[in-house]
Amino acid sequence: MGAADEQDLEDWEGWLTKAEVREIWPQIRPSSIRAVARANSVRTSGAPSPDLTREPTYHAADVRHVAARIARGEAEVAPWQRADSDSAREDATSGPPFRQPVSWAADNVPGLILLAIIVGLILWSLTAPDNHGTVTDFVR
Known part of the structure; x- marks a missing residue:
């Protein structure tokens, strides 16, 4: 076992997911x-996160060390990054939810197909020979 391995064992061995860090840094x-982890030199792992979010995992000892610094007010944290700041409270009490505009997205395709079928049936019924004439006779 090398010195780096022994240091890892002493440093609360392990890596934390973003969800676990959120619990430690409320x-x-x-x-x-x-951004806060980067600003405070928290080591991250390049290995994929076990929760499949593609988020990095954070070194447990570094996270706990920064948590103590946050509590003392010594950590590198911008006011807008804090959940307990005025801007965070303003974001939480913002206006009504944003309404997505109607688009030609895939979830609208069945309705568009139904509309096309209805229009097609109407046009076909107007031009059918059993209507005793053509569309031009019907319009006159």
């Missing part, structure tokens, strides 16, 4: 965890 907004 004062930090979830969207700011990566």
Whole structure:
């Protein structure tokens, strides 16, 4: 066992997912965890996260060390990155939810197909020979 391995064992051995870091850093907004970790030199692992989110895993000892620094007010944290700041409270009490505009997206295709069928049936019924004439006779 090398010195680096022994140091890892002493440093609360292990890596934490973003969800676990959120529990340890409740004062930090979830969207700011990566930036706060980077600003405070928290080691991250390049290995894929076990929760399949493609988020890095964070060194447990570093996270706990920064948690103590956050509590003392010594950590590198911008005011907008804090969950307990005025801007975070304003975001939580924002206006009504944003309504998505209607688009030609895949979820609208069945309705568009139904509309096309209905229009086609109407046009076909107007031009059918059993209507005793053509569309031009019907319009006159």
